[in-house]
Amino acid sequence: MTPRFMLVVAVVVSAAITHAQDPDAQSPLQIDLKVGGAAYAVSSQGTCLAQPYGTLYEVPAQQWSARHRDGGRYANLAFWRVQKAGDLFNLGVLIGPTLHKVSTVKVAGKGEPHGQGTVTFAPKGAGGTFTIDATADTGARITGTITCGAFTKPAEDNG
Numbered sequence: 001m002t003p004r005f006m007l008v009v010a011v012v013v014s015a016a017i018t019h020a021q022d023p024d025a026q027s028p029l030q031i032d033l034k035v036g037g038a039a040y041a042v043s044s045q046g047t048c049l050a051q052p053y054g055t056l057y058e059v060p061a062q063q064w065s066a067r068h069r070d071g072g073r074y075a076n077l078a079f080w081r082v083q084k085a086g087d088l089f090n091l092g093v094l095i096g097p098t099l100h101k102v103s104t105v106k107v108a109g110k111g112e113p114h115g116q117g118t119v120t121f122a123p124k125g126a127g128g129t130f131t132i133d134a135t136a137d138t139g140a141r142i143t144g145t146i147t148c149g150a151f152t153k154p155a156e157d158n159g
Contacts, residue, residue, distance in 0.1 A: 028149030035093050036140030048148030056080045057110040066146045072096055089119040100136035126150040
C-alpha cells in the first residue's frame with residue numbers, strides 16, 4: 001500500500017478534522033450534490049488528482065479523486081478502477097456537524113464498506129465527471145455530480 005493511498009483513505013475518515021494547506025495543485029471543480037435533501041453546490045477551485053498506475057490494497061488500479069473544502073462543508077471522493085474488481089469508491093461529505101460516508105471498497109479481503117451506491121466516471125479532455133447515486137452510513141441519500149476541469153498528478157511524497 002502506497003503512502004498516497006493511505007493519505008486519501010485518511011482524508012475521508014478524518015474529514016471533520018482541520019487539515020493543513022493542500023500541497024496538491026488546484027483545478028476548476030464543480031459540485032452539484034443533494035445530501036439528504038440539503039444542497040452542496042459549488043463552482044470553485046479544488047483538488048482533482050489522477051494516478052493511472054496505482055494500487056488499492058496491492059491490487060493494480062487506476063485512481064481519480066476530487067476534494068473541496070470551504071467553511072462548514074467538505075467533500076472528498078476517491079474513485080478506483082480496479083483490475084478484475086471493477087469500479088470502487090470512497091465518498092465523504094461533511095455538511096454542518098454531520099459526516100456522511102459511503103465506501104464500496106472491498107478488495108482481496110480488505111476494506112470496510114459503509115453505506116451503498118454507485119459512482120460512474122466519464123472522462124472528458126483533461127478532466128471528467130463523476131455521477132453519484134448512493135446512500136450514506138447515516139441513511140442520507142447522496143445524488144448528483146462532481147466535475148473536475150483537469151486532473152493533475154499528486155504532489156510527491158515527502159518520505
